Amino acid sequence: MTDQTHAPPEVTTPRDRRRAIWRRVLWGGGGFAAVCVVAGIAGVTYLTHGNLGPFVARRASAMLRREVQVAAMHVTPGAWLKIEVENARLANIAGGSEPDMVRVGHLSFEVRAISLLHGPAILRHLALSDVRVLVERTPQKLPNWRFGAAALTPPKPAATPQTVSPQTASPDDRRHYPTLLDARIVNGEVIYRTAHGASFRTTLKTVTIDTRNADTPVSFAVDGAYNDVPVRMTATLQPFSALRRIRDPYGIDLQATSGDMVMTFRGTAVDPLNADGIVGAVSVKTETSKSLMAIAGMAGPQDVALRMAGQFAHDGSLWTITGGEGAVKDNPMTVSLLRFVEGMRGQPDHVTADIAFSRLDLNEFLGDRKASDTANKDMVLDIDRAPDPLIDAKVSVGSLSYNVLHFSNMALAASVMPGVVSVERLALDYLGARLNASGRMQAVDGGGAHVSAVVDVNGLDIQKLRQTLGFASVPLQGRLDLRMTADATQRTLNAAVHEADVAAAVSMTGGRIDRTVIGAASTDLRMIFRRPKGMTPVACLLGVVNAHAGVGSALPLRVRTAEGTISGNARFDLNRKWFNLIFGSQASTTSSFALDIPVQVSGGFSSPRILPARWTADGRSMLAETSRLNALPVGVRQFAMRNPCYRPGGR
Numbered sequence: 001m002t003d004q005t006h007a008p009p010e011v012t013t014p015r016d017r018r019r020a021i022w023r024r025v026l027w028g029g030g031g032f033a034a035v036c037v038v039a040g041i042a043g044v045t046y047l048t049h050g051n052l053g054p055f056v057a058r059r060a061s062a063m064l065r066r067e068v069q070v071a072a073m074h075v076t077p078g079a080w081l082k083i084e085v086e087n088a089r090l091a092n093i094a095g096g097s098e099p100d101m102v103r104v105g106h107l108s109f110e111v112r113a114i115s116l117l118h119g120p121a122i123l124r125h126l127a128l129s130d131v132r133v134l135v136e137r138t139p140q141k142l143p144n145w146r147f148g149a150a151a152l153t154p155p156k157p158a159a160t161p162q163t164v165s166p167q168t169a170s171p172d173d174r175r176h177y178p179t180l181l182d183a184r185i186v187n188g189e190v191i192y193r194t195a196h197g198a199s200f201r202t203t204l205k206t207v208t209i210d211t212r213n214a215d216t217p218v219s220f221a222v223d224g225a226y227n228d229v230p231v232r233m234t235a236t237l238q239p240f241s242a243l244r245r246i247r248d249p250y251g252i253d254l255q256a257t258s259g260d261m262v263m264t265f266r267g268t269a270v271d272p273l274n275a276d277g278i279v280g281a282v283s284v285k286t287e288t289s290k291s292l293m294a295i296a297g298m299a300g301p302q303d304v305a306l307r308m309a310g311q312f313a314h315d316g317s318l319w320t321i322t323g324g325e326g327a328v329k330d331n332p333m334t335v336s337l338l339r340f341v342e343g344m345r346g347q348p349d350h351v352t353a354d355i356a357f358s359r360l361d362l363n364e365f366l367g368d369r370k371a372s373d374t375a376n377k378d379m380v381l382d383i384d385r386a387p388d389p390l391i392d393a394k395v396s397v398g399s400l401s402y403n404v405l406h407f408s409n410m411a412l413a414a415s416v417m418p419g420v421v422s423v424e425r426l427a428l429d430y431l432g433a434r435l436n437a438s439g440r441m442q443a444v445d446g447g448g449a450h451v452s453a454v455v456d457v458n459g460l461d462i463q464k465l466r467q468t469l470g471f472a473s474v475p476l477q478g479r480l481d482l483r484m485t486a487d488a489t490q491r492t493l494n495a496a497v498h499e500a501d502v503a504a505a506v507s508m509t510g511g512r513i514d515r516t517v518i519g520a521a522s523t524d525l526r527m528i529f530r531r532p533k534g535m536t537p538v539a540c541l542l543g544v545v546n547a548h549a550g551v552g553s554a555l556p557l558r559v560r561t562a563e564g565t566i567s568g569n570a571r572f573d574l575n576r577k578w579f580n581l582i583f584g585s586q587a588s589t590t591s592s593f594a595l596d597i598p599v600q601v602s603g604g605f606s607s608p609r610i611l612p613a614r615w616t617a618d619g620r621s622m623l624a625e626t627s628r629l630n631a632l633p634v635g636v637r638q639f640a641m642r643n644p645c646y647r648p649g650g651r
Contacts, residue, residue, distance in 0.1 A: 050074075053085070064147040066101075067091040080110040080124070095138035097193060101145075105130025105187075111178075120176050120244065122214070126183035131204075136193035139344060141317070145274055174273065179240040183209040188224075194342050194349070198388075202226050214240045229294040231258045243272065252280070259291035265312065275314070282312035282321065304365065305329050310338075317342035329365070332358045340389070349389035359399040379493040381451070383421055383443035391416035400428065403494075419443040423453075431468060433460035433479070439486075448491035451500070454635065457482040462511070470577060471605045476559075478511015478538060483639035498575070499549045503632050505640040508541035513561060536561045542645035544632065550574035557583065558645040577605040 053070035060068040071087035090102040109126040137143050188204035203225040211218045218237040225231055235254040237243075243250055249268030256263045267280010286292050289304040310324025319342075324335030336354040343349045397410040410428040414421065419442060426437040439453030459479040466474050484504035488496040512535035543557045555569040568583025580602040603609045632640070640646055 064090070066093070066147065079113055081113050082108070082110050084108040092134065093138060093142060093144040095140065095142070096134070096144050097136060098134055101134050103132045104128065120214075121178035122181065123178050124181040126180060128183070128185040129187050131185065131188045133188075133190045134193065135190065141344065143274070174246050175244050177240065177244055179214040180209055181211060181213070183207070200227060211239065226258070226295050229258055229291055231256055231295070249277070258295065260288055261286040261291040267312070276316065278312070278314040280312060281309065283309035308335065310335055331360045348387065351389045351391045353391070353393040353395075355393070356396045357398065360397045360401070362400070362402040381441055381449040381491055381493060381496065383419060383441055383449045385419040385443050387416050387418060405430070431461055431464040434458050444489055448489060450489045451487070451496045453486045455482070455484040455486070457484075469605060472607065475514030475516065476511065477535065478508055481507045483636050485633045485636060502545065502547040502552065503636050504545040505632070505636050506541070506543040506545065507639065507643045508538060509643070511538045511541070512536065513538050513559060515563065536563050540643055540645040542640060542643040544640055560645055578603065579605065579608070
């Protein structure tokens with residue numbers, strides 16, 4: 001019996017052919033589905049348990065053009081994808097002061113999966129801990145918070161006093177910035193380092209962010225410290241939808257407290273993510289300034305009450321306050337301009353100020369305010385050879401008190417430069433006179449400063465002056481003009497005033513003198529029968545003074561009237577309040593009844609003695625001498641030479 005091979009029956013009918021096609025489709029589809037299921041299971045398993053850190057680090061490094069390291073990253077799929085990151089770091093910009101810009105211990109958040117397709121992304125439950133951020137500019141002024149091609153963009157020209165433009169910031173593209181519904185940050189630190197190396201550290205104990213959706217305002221709160229000074233801050237920000245409108249400034253309403261200090265800000269930022277292009281209303285109030293000084297990193301008095309409100313602006317390295325009003329220790333003030341410009345690395349910052357006080361009592365800032373101790377207030381002359389910041393200041397004061405002195409209508413223009421404090425202009429009213437002065441204090445080896453000054457006084461009332469100095473009544477009325485130079489090298493301001501070398505010329509071309517003085521100076525015999533009454537006009541008066549440490553002389557001293565010319569010389573000691581004056585008439589200018597016997601007035605300022613005197617040959621020679629004026633500083637000498645009494649004979 002032979003074997004036979006049995007072939008499958010041929011599919012000959014259309015119905016059989018359709019059944020065969022469906023069998024193939026089902027087998028193929030089932031296999032494809034099985035592959036997809038297996039691949040899906042494998043993908044979910046990898047996303048859940050696999051480490052995406054190295055992959056994400058490579059992609060982020062390429063995008064940011066900075067090295068990024070991620071030790072671990074895991075993703076949990078779902079309608080809300082959960083992402084967890086451990087031990088991540090972002091390298092600093094080339095030329096930065098430290099290797100890392102950002103270090104993160106732990107980061108986790110959830111992102112709505114469908115928002116990744118349609119955008120912007122929606123995030124929630126962000127948790128961040130053990131984070132450190134370094135914000136700085138390189139010596140070339142490049143900010144380390146810009147990435148990619150933007151990091152290589154040359155910086156804008158440095159701000160100058162003439163180019164205040166708080167709205168010139170170029171904002172980053174925020175059109176696709178995600179919505180963050182809630183966040184919590186713990187154990188964080190942000191360090192801001194200026195271009196010249198000064199560091200300002202913000203410690204973040206907790207930071208919270210909360211909003212309902214992209215179109216509702218954002219609540220922001222911080223509990224931390226600034227330069228080790230505890231600070232609490234709360235803010236209401238515009239919605240995330242407003243943040244994405246890059247052409248519109250972003251609204252910020254903020255309040256910060258530290259100790260007794262309360263600071264508020266309400267305004268906008270052109271570039272809020274980089275804290276740039278900020279402009280708005282700011283106010284500060286503190287009873288002691290303790291927290292304010294500590295936050296600013298400055299040493300200074302910590303019992304100074306301060307309140308101020310004005311318009312604030314920040315643009316790059318430029319910070320300004322304008323239109324400010326407030327008070328310092330009950331001394332009302334207005335701030336026309338307060339400008340701060342950050343210096344390049346290794347260079348000082350620069351402060352420009354234009355401030356006006358309606359009244360200012362400097363004694364309040366120099367220790368305990370006690371009436372019995374007012375005369376002992378002093379100011380140490382400590383001139384910094386490397387000041388930071390440099391200062392250009394204009395200050396005006398309606399009523400000023402220092403020590404026992406009281407001035408009005410003061411205007412000051414001064415600057416602080418390395419080793420020098422310069423007063424370009426000091427003008428004030430004192431005793432009815434107008435004073436204009438300039439000078440400088442320059443640091444010297446061993447401490448203290450060399451002080452030099454030039455002073456012009458116009459219209460000084462003689463009677464007010466003698467009352468201030470403690471003189472008894474003087475028989476001279478009118479107003480004096482004065483040109484003076486002073487030099488001293490001392491450690492305190494009071495010591496400089498007391499120990500100064502002074503050269504001065506005093507002039508009068510008006511006023512009146514008691515006729516009795518002219519009669520007594522000339523020893524007019526007619527005074528035996530009739531004492532002259534009234535005052536006689538003064539044609540001119542000139543006195544040239546040289547002094548050291550309050551001890552000096554006045555020579556020559558001349559007064560010319562229609563009834564005679566008086567010449568004299570004087571020695572004085574302001575410390576002892578003592579003087580010795582010898583004066584007499586010039587015979588050629590008095591009547592034939594005058595004996596021209598000189599008079600000596602000597603003793604304490606308040607009770608001098610008057611006695612007859614006599615001229616020696618040297619004394620008469622001194623009265624006629626004008627060559628000694630050549631030893632005076634040029635300005636003082638020229639001032640004296642303009643007075644008609646400069647020539648002994650009046651010619």
